Amino acid sequence: MKKVADILAVKSRSLVSVAPETTVLDALKIMADNNIGSILVLSGEDYRGLLTERDYARKVILKGKSSTDTKVMDIMSTDLPHISPDSSIDECMQLMSVNNIRYLPVFKGDDELVGIVSINDIIKAVIANQAATISHLQSYIHS
Template identity: 30%
Template sequence: MAQLVRDLMTADPVMLPPDTPVREAAKAMRDREIGDVLVVDGDRLCGIVTDRDLVVRALADRDDLADCYVRDVCSDQVVTADLTETVDTAIARMRENAVRRIPVVDGGRPVGVLSLGDAAVERDLDSVLGQISAAPGNN
Protein backbone atom coordinates (compact mmCIF):
# COMPACT_ATOMS: atom_id res chain seq x y z
CA MET A 1 0.00 0.00 0.00
CA ALA A 2 1.27 3.46 -0.90
CA GLN A 3 2.39 5.70 1.92
CA LEU A 4 0.34 8.86 2.38
CA VAL A 5 1.58 12.41 2.99
CA ARG A 6 -0.21 12.52 6.35
CA ASP A 7 2.01 9.66 7.55
CA LEU A 8 5.30 11.51 6.95
CA MET A 9 4.48 15.19 7.28
CA THR A 10 5.43 17.32 10.23
CA ALA A 11 2.12 18.31 11.81
CA ASP A 12 1.38 21.51 13.67
CA PRO A 13 3.37 23.87 11.42
CA VAL A 14 4.26 27.35 12.57
CA MET A 15 1.79 29.69 10.90
CA LEU A 16 2.23 33.46 10.98
CA PRO A 17 0.18 36.32 9.52
CA PRO A 18 1.70 38.34 6.65
CA ASP A 19 2.39 41.35 8.88
CA THR A 20 4.72 39.39 11.19
CA PRO A 21 8.23 40.90 11.40
CA VAL A 22 10.86 38.64 9.83
CA ARG A 23 12.79 38.61 13.10
CA GLU A 24 9.82 36.82 14.75
CA ALA A 25 9.79 34.28 11.93
CA ALA A 26 13.51 33.68 12.44
CA LYS A 27 13.00 33.22 16.18
CA ALA A 28 10.17 30.76 15.57
CA MET A 29 12.43 28.74 13.25
CA ARG A 30 15.21 28.75 15.82
CA ASP A 31 12.97 27.85 18.75
CA ARG A 32 11.23 25.00 16.91
CA GLU A 33 14.39 23.88 15.08
CA ILE A 34 12.71 24.13 11.69
CA GLY A 35 13.57 25.74 8.38
CA ASP A 36 10.23 27.21 7.38
CA VAL A 37 7.07 28.95 8.52
CA LEU A 38 3.77 29.15 6.69
CA VAL A 39 2.25 32.55 5.99
CA VAL A 40 -1.51 32.52 6.53
CA ASP A 41 -4.37 34.97 6.47
CA GLY A 42 -6.90 33.32 8.75
CA ASP A 43 -7.11 29.73 7.44
CA ARG A 44 -5.89 30.68 3.95
CA LEU A 45 -2.32 29.79 3.00
CA CYS A 46 -0.64 32.86 1.49
CA GLY A 47 2.97 31.75 1.30
CA ILE A 48 5.95 30.04 2.86
CA VAL A 49 9.12 31.57 4.28
CA THR A 50 12.26 29.47 4.53
CA ASP A 51 15.51 30.14 6.33
CA ARG A 52 17.04 30.73 2.90
CA ASP A 53 14.36 33.35 2.12
CA LEU A 54 15.33 35.21 5.28
CA VAL A 55 18.96 35.33 4.20
CA VAL A 56 18.52 36.02 0.49
CA ARG A 57 15.45 38.27 0.52
CA ALA A 58 15.86 40.06 3.85
CA LEU A 59 19.37 40.08 5.31
CA ALA A 60 21.23 40.39 2.02
CA ASP A 61 19.14 43.34 0.84
CA ARG A 62 18.51 45.39 3.98
CA ASP A 63 20.57 47.10 6.62
CA ASP A 64 17.56 47.48 8.90
CA LEU A 65 14.97 44.73 9.36
CA ALA A 66 12.63 46.88 11.47
CA ASP A 67 10.20 47.34 8.58
CA CYS A 68 10.61 43.92 6.94
CA TYR A 69 7.71 41.50 7.25
CA VAL A 70 7.14 37.91 6.19
CA ARG A 71 4.90 39.13 3.34
CA ASP A 72 7.98 40.89 1.92
CA VAL A 73 10.12 37.77 1.73
CA CYS A 74 7.74 34.82 1.37
CA SER A 75 7.29 32.70 -1.69
CA ASP A 76 3.68 33.37 -2.61
CA GLN A 77 3.37 30.86 -5.46
CA VAL A 78 3.05 27.94 -3.07
CA VAL A 79 3.09 24.36 -4.26
CA THR A 80 1.04 22.19 -1.87
CA ALA A 81 0.27 18.56 -1.19
CA ASP A 82 -3.05 17.18 -0.07
CA LEU A 83 -3.16 15.31 3.23
CA THR A 84 -4.46 12.14 1.55
CA GLU A 85 -2.24 11.96 -1.53
CA THR A 86 0.68 9.58 -1.82
CA VAL A 87 4.16 10.59 -0.77
CA ASP A 88 5.43 9.61 -4.22
CA THR A 89 3.03 12.09 -5.85
CA ALA A 90 4.07 14.86 -3.46
CA ILE A 91 7.78 14.16 -4.00
CA ALA A 92 7.28 14.22 -7.78
CA ARG A 93 5.60 17.64 -7.43
CA MET A 94 8.51 18.85 -5.30
CA ARG A 95 10.96 17.67 -7.95
CA GLU A 96 8.97 19.32 -10.78
CA ASN A 97 8.90 22.63 -8.90
CA ALA A 98 12.43 22.42 -7.43
CA VAL A 99 11.29 22.84 -3.82
CA ARG A 100 12.56 21.06 -0.72
CA ARG A 101 9.46 21.61 1.42
CA ILE A 102 5.79 21.53 0.61
CA PRO A 103 2.89 22.71 2.78
CA VAL A 104 0.27 20.04 3.37
CA VAL A 105 -3.36 21.09 3.17
CA ASP A 106 -6.67 19.52 4.12
CA GLY A 107 -9.54 21.12 2.26
CA GLY A 108 -7.28 24.08 1.49
CA ARG A 109 -6.41 24.63 5.17
CA PRO A 110 -2.70 24.16 6.06
CA VAL A 111 -2.12 21.25 8.46
CA GLY A 112 1.54 20.32 8.03
CA VAL A 113 4.74 20.45 6.02
CA LEU A 114 6.44 17.63 4.13
CA SER A 115 10.15 18.00 3.51
CA LEU A 116 12.59 15.98 1.47
CA GLY A 117 14.34 15.32 4.78
CA ASP A 118 11.16 13.78 6.24
CA ALA A 119 10.93 11.46 3.25
CA ALA A 120 14.61 10.53 3.38
CA VAL A 121 14.50 9.68 7.09
CA GLU A 122 11.53 7.38 6.51
CA ARG A 123 12.48 5.87 3.17
CA ASP A 124 16.27 6.00 2.89
CA LEU A 125 17.88 6.53 6.27
CA ASP A 126 21.21 5.27 4.93
CA SER A 127 21.36 8.10 2.38
CA VAL A 128 23.34 11.22 3.19
CA LEU A 129 20.13 13.29 3.30
CA GLY A 130 18.48 10.73 5.56
CA GLN A 131 21.41 10.72 7.99
CA ILE A 132 21.69 14.51 8.07
CA SER A 133 17.93 14.94 8.50
CA ALA A 134 17.82 12.40 11.35
CA ALA A 135 20.77 13.97 13.23
CA PRO A 136 20.13 16.34 16.14
CA GLY A 137 20.32 20.05 15.36
CA ASN A 138 23.62 21.83 15.86
CA ASN A 139 22.30 25.07 17.34
Protein backbone atom coordinates in the same frame (compact mmCIF):
# COMPACT_ATOMS: atom_id res chain seq x y z
CA MET B 1 4.58 3.44 -1.16
CA LYS B 2 3.69 5.68 1.73
CA LYS B 3 1.43 8.68 1.52
CA VAL B 4 1.72 12.19 2.97
CA ALA B 5 -0.87 11.18 5.59
CA ASP B 6 1.64 8.63 6.93
CA ILE B 7 4.23 11.36 7.41
CA LEU B 8 1.76 13.72 9.07
CA ALA B 9 0.66 10.94 11.44
CA VAL B 10 4.10 10.85 13.06
CA LYS B 11 4.84 14.58 12.98
CA SER B 12 3.90 17.07 15.65
CA ARG B 13 0.34 18.26 15.17
CA SER B 14 1.04 21.88 16.08
CA LEU B 15 1.38 24.19 13.11
CA VAL B 16 3.75 27.06 13.73
CA SER B 17 2.72 30.23 11.95
CA VAL B 18 3.07 34.00 11.80
CA ALA B 19 0.93 36.79 10.38
CA PRO B 20 1.99 38.43 7.10
CA GLU B 21 2.75 41.68 8.97
CA THR B 22 5.29 40.02 11.27
CA THR B 23 8.86 41.25 10.88
CA VAL B 24 11.30 38.82 9.36
CA LEU B 25 13.44 38.97 12.50
CA ASP B 26 10.51 37.95 14.72
CA ALA B 27 9.63 35.10 12.34
CA LEU B 28 13.25 33.89 12.37
CA LYS B 29 13.26 33.90 16.17
CA ILE B 30 10.12 31.73 16.20
CA MET B 31 11.68 29.39 13.65
CA ALA B 32 14.86 29.11 15.75
CA ASP B 33 12.88 28.51 18.94
CA ASN B 34 11.00 25.67 17.22
CA ASN B 35 14.05 24.33 15.37
CA ILE B 36 12.30 24.58 11.97
CA GLY B 37 13.46 25.83 8.58
CA SER B 38 10.14 27.23 7.43
CA ILE B 39 7.08 28.84 8.94
CA LEU B 40 3.53 29.08 7.70
CA VAL B 41 2.14 32.52 7.02
CA LEU B 42 -1.53 32.76 7.99
CA SER B 43 -3.95 35.64 8.00
CA GLY B 44 -6.36 34.47 10.66
CA GLU B 45 -7.07 30.89 9.56
CA ASP B 46 -6.28 31.57 5.89
CA TYR B 47 -3.03 30.31 4.34
CA ARG B 48 -1.07 33.10 2.65
CA GLY B 49 2.32 31.51 2.05
CA LEU B 50 5.43 30.07 3.58
CA LEU B 51 8.60 31.76 4.81
CA THR B 52 11.77 29.70 4.49
CA GLU B 53 15.38 30.20 5.45
CA ARG B 54 16.09 30.33 1.71
CA ASP B 55 13.63 33.23 1.33
CA TYR B 56 15.49 35.06 4.08
CA ALA B 57 18.93 34.43 2.62
CA ARG B 58 18.01 35.40 -0.93
CA LYS B 59 15.45 38.13 -0.40
CA VAL B 60 16.82 39.90 2.67
CA ILE B 61 20.51 39.21 3.23
CA LEU B 62 21.62 39.21 -0.41
CA LYS B 63 19.55 42.32 -1.16
CA GLY B 64 20.90 44.24 1.82
CA LYS B 65 17.51 44.60 3.48
CA SER B 66 16.95 44.83 7.22
CA SER B 67 15.40 41.90 9.08
CA THR B 68 13.84 44.30 11.56
CA ASP B 69 12.19 46.48 8.88
CA THR B 70 11.15 43.84 6.34
CA LYS B 71 7.77 42.17 6.74
CA VAL B 72 7.22 38.47 6.12
CA MET B 73 4.62 39.28 3.43
CA ASP B 74 7.33 41.03 1.39
CA ILE B 75 9.54 37.95 1.02
CA MET B 76 7.38 34.85 1.64
CA SER B 77 6.87 32.19 -1.02
CA THR B 78 3.29 32.21 -2.26
CA ASP B 79 3.37 30.02 -5.33
CA LEU B 80 4.22 26.65 -3.81
CA PRO B 81 2.39 23.61 -5.17
CA HIS B 82 -0.23 22.18 -2.82
CA ILE B 83 -0.46 18.52 -1.96
CA SER B 84 -3.06 16.48 -0.12
CA PRO B 85 -2.73 13.82 2.58
CA ASP B 86 -3.43 11.27 -0.19
CA SER B 87 -0.44 12.44 -2.26
CA SER B 88 2.29 9.85 -2.64
CA ILE B 89 5.86 10.28 -1.50
CA ASP B 90 6.93 9.89 -5.14
CA GLU B 91 4.65 12.78 -6.12
CA CYS B 92 6.21 14.96 -3.41
CA MET B 93 9.73 14.11 -4.55
CA GLN B 94 8.79 14.98 -8.12
CA LEU B 95 7.23 18.33 -7.14
CA MET B 96 10.17 19.25 -4.93
CA SER B 97 12.69 18.33 -7.60
CA VAL B 98 10.94 20.07 -10.50
CA ASN B 99 10.24 23.23 -8.49
CA ASN B 100 13.57 23.21 -6.59
CA ILE B 101 11.82 23.55 -3.23
CA ARG B 102 12.19 21.93 0.17
CA TYR B 103 8.72 22.35 1.67
CA LEU B 104 5.17 21.58 0.57
CA PRO B 105 1.98 22.74 2.30
CA VAL B 106 -0.60 19.99 2.76
CA PHE B 107 -4.30 20.74 2.27
CA LYS B 108 -7.39 18.64 2.84
CA GLY B 109 -9.92 19.66 0.23
CA ASP B 110 -9.40 23.04 -1.38
CA ASP B 111 -8.52 25.19 1.59
CA GLU B 112 -8.07 23.31 4.89
CA LEU B 113 -4.39 23.48 5.80
CA VAL B 114 -3.42 20.31 7.67
CA GLY B 115 0.37 20.46 7.72
CA ILE B 116 3.63 20.85 5.92
CA VAL B 117 6.14 18.30 4.72
CA SER B 118 9.83 18.94 4.23
CA ILE B 119 12.43 17.25 2.09
CA ASN B 120 13.77 15.78 5.35
CA ASP B 121 10.36 14.20 6.04
CA ILE B 122 10.37 12.71 2.54
CA ILE B 123 13.90 11.31 2.91
CA LYS B 124 13.02 9.70 6.25
CA ALA B 125 9.92 8.10 4.71
CA VAL B 126 11.90 6.73 1.75
CA ILE B 127 14.59 5.31 4.05
CA ALA B 128 11.96 3.70 6.30
CA ASN B 129 10.24 2.19 3.25
CA GLN B 130 13.55 0.81 1.95
CA ALA B 131 14.41 -0.64 5.36
CA ALA B 132 11.02 -2.38 5.51
CA THR B 133 11.53 -3.79 2.01
CA ILE B 134 15.00 -5.07 2.93
CA SER B 135 13.64 -6.69 6.09
CA HIS B 136 10.84 -8.39 4.16
CA LEU B 137 13.28 -9.67 1.54
CA GLN B 138 15.64 -10.98 4.19
CA SER B 139 12.77 -12.78 5.92
CA TYR B 140 11.71 -14.27 2.60
CA ILE B 141 15.24 -15.44 1.78
CA HIS B 142 15.73 -17.04 5.20
CA SER B 143 12.40 -18.82 5.28
